[in-house]
Amino acid sequence: QLQLQESGPGLVKPSETLSLTCTVSGGSISSSSYYWGWIRQSPGKGLEWIGSIYYSGSTYYNTSLKSRVTISVDTSKNQFSLKLSSVTAADTAVYYCARHLSYGPFDDWGQGTLVTVSS
Amino acid sequence: EIVMTQSPATLSVSPGESATLSCRASQSVSSNLAWYQQKPGQAPRLLIYGASTRATGIPARFSGSGSGTEFTLTISSLQSEDFAVYYCQQYNNWPPFTFGPGTKVDIK
Numbered sequence: 001q002l003q004l005q006e007s008g009p010g011l012v013k014p015s016e017t018l019s020l021t022c023t024v025s026g027g028s029i030s031s032s033s034y035y036w037g038w039i040r041q042s043p044g045k046g047l048e049w050i051g052s053i054y055y056s057g058s059t060y061y062n063t064s065l066k067s068r069v070t071i072s073v074d075t076s077k078n079q080f081s082l083k084l085s086s087v088t089a090a091d092t093a094v095y096y097c098a099r100h101l102s103y104g105p106f107d108d109w110g111q112g113t114l115v116t117v118s119s
Numbered sequence: 120e121i122v123m124t125q126s127p128a129t130l131s132v133s134p135g136e137s138a139t140l141s142c143r144a145s146q147s148v149s150s151n152l153a154w155y156q157q158k159p160g161q162a163p164r165l166l167i168y169g170a171s172t173r174a175t176g177i178p179a180r181f182s183g184s185g186s187g188t189e190f191t192l193t194i195s196s197l198q199s200e201d202f203a204v205y206y207c208q209q210y211n212n213w214p215p216f217t218f219g220p221g222t223k224v225d226i227k
Binding site: 061062063109111 | 162163164206215217221
């Protein structure tokens with residue numbers, strides 16, 4: 001059974017870089033056809049796709065965040081990571097990692113991790 | 120970018136009744152539409168994909184229909200565990216994937 005688990009600091013200072021890692025267990029991140037994505041949800045708000053990565057390293061970003069986002073993959077550790085630079089209070093959210101096919105829904109999700117941006 | 124809208128924002132339903140939720144896309148997404156259920160403090164759970172195919176383990180009381188720009192999620196005979204927020208999402212044209220703002224189904 002595939003499991004995804006987010007990890008990283010729960011508090012980040014304004015203007016600094018938010019860094020999160022998603023560890024995949026019960027399956028290989030190198031599985032063909034699957035992409036690995038990050039989605040966030042601001043308190044009391046809806047869902048916003050941040051970006052996705054294929055195990056080969058190909059990345060796809062939401063243009064609204066593209067200038068500040070980097071997603072990377074470490075196949076040896078079965079992990080992928082998110083970096084979001086120059087954060088502000090507007091980046092306070094629950095961050096989820098999830099799996100999807102190229103043209104498919106997000107079928108497996110991590111439990112989510114709350115990141116608060118505050119000094 | 121494809122904009123997803125959902126209606127109503129809130130739906131009050133009595134247990135045992137049915138609920139009909141709507142989702143509209145700003146342009147055609149064919150049948151590449153998913154529905155998710157989210158309960159407080161939990162991650163979204165995939166209910167429906169391909170507009171009408173139930174995900175693994177999803178009860179038959181959940182059904183999806185539609186194609187193009189108009190979609191419907193129907194929950195028949197609502198159970199207590201069905202009171203939650205429901206989101207639609209298109210995966211036909213990405214990036215970006217886009218979600219609707221959600222419909223909250225609460226107890227009448």
